[in-house]
Amino acid sequence: MKPPRCPPEQVAASHFIDGRRIAASESHIENRDPATGQMIAMIPEATADLVDSAVAAARRALNGPWGGLSDQDRADMLRRVADGIERRFDEFANAEVRDTGKPLALASHLDIPRGAANFRIFADQIPNAGGEAFRMPTSDGNGALNYSIRVPRGVIGVICPWNLPLLLLTWKVAPALAAGNAVVVKPSEETPTTAWLLGEVMNEAGVPAGVYNVVQGRGAGSTGEYLTRHPGVDGITFTGETVTGTAIMQAAAVGVRPVSLELGGKNAAIIFADCDLDAAVEGTTRSAFANAGQVCLGTERIYVERPLFEAFVARLAEAAADLKPGDPSDSTTSLGPLISKGHRAKVLSYYAQAKEAGARIVIGGGIPALPGELAGGYWVEPTIWTGLPPDSSVLREEIFGPCCHVAPFDSEEEAIALANDTPYGLATSIWTRDVTRAHRVAARIEVGIAWVNSWFLRDLRTPFGGAKQSGIGREGGVHGLEFYTELRNVCIKL
Ligand code: NAD
Numbered sequence: 122m123k124p125p126r127c128p129p130e131q132v133a134a135s136h137f138i139d140g141r142r143i144a145a146s147e148s149h150i151e152n153r154d155p156a157t158g159q160m161i162a163m164i165p166e167a168t169a170d171l172v173d174s175a176v177a178a179a180r181r182a183l184n185g186p187w188g189g190l191s192d193q194d195r196a197d198m199l200r201r202v203a204d205g206i207e208r209r210f211d212e213f214a215n216a217e218v219r220d221t222g223k224p225l226a227l228a229s230h231l232d233i234p235r236g237a238a239n240f241r242i243f244a245d246q247i248p249n250a251g252g253e254a255f256r257m258p259t260s261d262g263n264g265a266l267n268y269s270i271r272v273p274r275g276v277i278g279v280i281c282p283w284n285l286p287l288l289l290l291t292w293k294v295a296p297a298l299a300a301g302n303a304v305v306v307k308p309s310e311e312t313p314t315t316a317w318l319l320g321e322v323m324n325e326a327g328v329p330a331g332v333y334n335v336v337q338g339r340g341a342g343s344t345g346e347y348l349t350r351h352p353g354v355d356g357i358t359f360t361g362e363t364v365t366g367t368a369i370m371q372a373a374a375v376g377v378r379p380v381s382l383e384l385g386g387k388n389a390a391i392i393f394a395d396c397d398l399d400a401a402v403e404g405t406t407r408s409a410f411a412n413a414g415q416v417c418l419g420t421e422r423i424y425v426e427r428p429l430f431e432a433f434v435a436r437l438a439e440a441a442a443d444l445k446p447g448d449p450s451d452s453t454t455s456l457g458p459l460i461s462k463g464h465r466a467k468v469l470s471y472y473a474q475a476k477e478a479g480a481r482i483v484i485g486g487g488i489p490a491l492p493g494e495l496a497g498g499y500w501v502e503p504t505i506w507t508g509l510p511p512d513s514s515v516l517r518e519e520i521f522g523p524c525c526h527v528a529p530f531d532s533e534e535e536a537i538a539l540a541n542d543t544p545y546g547l548a549t550s551i552w553t554r555d556v557t558r559a560h561r562v563a564a565r566i567e568v569g570i571a572w573v574n575s576w577f578l579r580d581l582r583t584p585f586g587g588a589k590q591s592g593i594g595r596e597g598g599v600h601g602l603e604f605y606t607e608l609r610n611v612c613i614k615l
C-alpha cells in the first residue's frame with residue numbers, strides 16, 4: 122500500500138483546541154516528505170495567543186466534566202481511544218510514514234500498535250494510583266488518621282520529538298489523562314500529523330473538549346517556548362535533545378514547575394566472546410540501524426571482546442549491507458531516510474569527522490544513489506567505523522543516524538569503563554551466555570535501562586528513563602504517577 126503523495130490541503134495537520142480543528146494561523150511551516158524532499162503540506166504555526174487559548178481550554182476541561190469523572194469512566198475512555206487508533210490504523214501508519222519517511226513495515230509493527238497499547242496500559246494502571254494511610258496517636262488519646270491521596274497535577278505541557286511521533290506522544294498523553302490531567306501537546310514541527318489525527322480519535326471516544334489540545338509550531342522562540350513559559354501550565358514533560366531539555370528546565374524554573382525529561386543518549390553495546398553470535402548480530406543491527414538510527418535507545422558505540430572482534434565486525438557489516446533503502450511504502454524497504462536536510466547535514470558532518478580522525482570505514486560513509494524522486498530525499502548510507510580514538514567527537518556526541526563504531530576490549534572491567542565513559546546514561550545492551558556476569562555488568566553500567574541478550578524489549582509497566590544527562594524522572598507503569606500527580610497529605614484529628 123503506497124501512502125498517497127497528497128496535495129497539501131488533504132494532509133495539512135492543524136491545531137486542535139477545545140475539541141475543534143483550528144487551521145488558521147499567521148505563519149506556516151513547510152512539511153516535506155523526507156523520502157523525496159518534496160513539500161507535502163504547509164503547517165500552521167501557533168502564536169502566543171493561540172497557545173494561551175489552548176491552555177485556557179485545558180483549564181476549563183479540568184474544572185468541567187473531566188474533573189468529575191470516576192476512575193472507571195476515564196479508564197473506559199482511554200480504552201476507546203486505543204480502539205479508535207486501531208480502527209484508523211492505516212490512516213495513522215500512512216501519516217507517520219509521510220511525515221518521517223520510516224518504512225511502513227516499521228510504523229505498522231512498532232509506532233501505531235504502541236500508540237494504542239500506551240492507552241491500554243495506562244487505563245490498567247489507574248486503579249494502582251492509591252496513596253497510603255496511617256493511624257497516629259495524639260495526646261488526647263483519640264488519635265488521628267493521616268493519609269495521602271494523589272490528585273491530578275493540572276494542565277500538562279507535552280513537547281515531543283520527531284523520531285517516533287505517535288509512540289512518544291501517547292507515552293505521555295495516556296498517563297497524563299489516566300491521572301486526570303488535561304494536556305496541551307506540541308508535536309515536532311517535522312511530524313505534525315498523527316498528533317492532530319489523535320484529536321479526532323479523542324472526539325470519537327467521547328473525551329470531553331479541552332482535555333486534549335494540540336498546538337503546531339517550532340520550539341525555541343516560538344510555539345514550544347510559548348507553551349513552556351506559559352504560567353497556566355502546571356508541569357512540562359519533554360522528550361528530545363539534552364540541550365533542549367536544559368532550556369526547557371530553565372523555562373520551567375519560572376513558577377517552579379516540575380519537569381520530566383527524556384533526553385539524548387550515546388548508548389553502548391557490550392558483546393562478550395561467549396555470546397550467541399547470531400542473536401548479538403541481529404540485535405545490534407536493529408539497535409544501530411532501525412529507524413535509520415534515529416532511536417534514542419540506539420547503539421552508536423559497540424565494544425566487542427577481542428577474540429570475537431574481527432568476526433563480529435564482518436557479520437555486522439554483512440547485515441548492514443543487506444539493509445535496503447527505498448520507497449518507505451514498499452514492504453521490502455528496511456532503511457528509510459533521515460528526517461530532514463538539516464539533520465542529514467549534521468549526520469554527514471560526523472561521517473566527515475570520522476574520516477578526518479583516521480577511522481577505518483568498514484562500510485558506508487556516504488549518500489546512496491536512489492532512483493527517481495527518491496534522489497531528492499535525505500538519505501545516508503548505513504555506516505560502520507573502527508579505529509577511532511576514545512576522545513573523538515564521533516564517540517562522545519549523539520549522532521542520531523544509521524552509524525556505529527566498533528572497538529575491542531580485553532576484560533569485563535575495561536568494557537564497563539568504556540561503556541560508562543560518556544556524559545549520557547540512557548540504555549545499554551549486554552550480550553553474554555554467562556548469567557552471573559550479565560547481572561554483574563548490568564548493575565555497574567550507569568544507565569536507566571540495561572538489556573541483556575535483547576534490545577528495545579519492553580514491558581510497559583516498568584520504569585523507563587535515563588541517568589546522567591539522559592534525563593530526569595521515569596515514565597511507565599505506576600512510575601510516571603510521580604510526575605503526573607501531586608501527592609496530598611491529609612491529616613484528620615479524630
Ligand atoms: P529537539 O530537542 O530538537 O526537539 C524536540 C521538541 O522540542 C520539538 O517539538 C521542538 O520543536 C521542541 N523544542 C525545541 N526547542 C525548544 C524550546 N526552546 N522550548 C520548547 N520546545 C522546544 O529533539 P528532536 O531533534 O526532535 O529529537 C531527537 C532527540 O530526541 C535526540 O537527542 C534523541 O536522543 C532524543 N530522544 C530521546 C528519547 C528518550 O526517551 N530519552 C526519545 C526520543 C528522542
Ligand code: 6OD
Pocket residue numbers: 284285289292415416417418579585
Ligand atoms: O518504548 C518506550 O516507551 C520509549 N519511550 C521509547 C523511546 C525511544 C526513543 O527513541
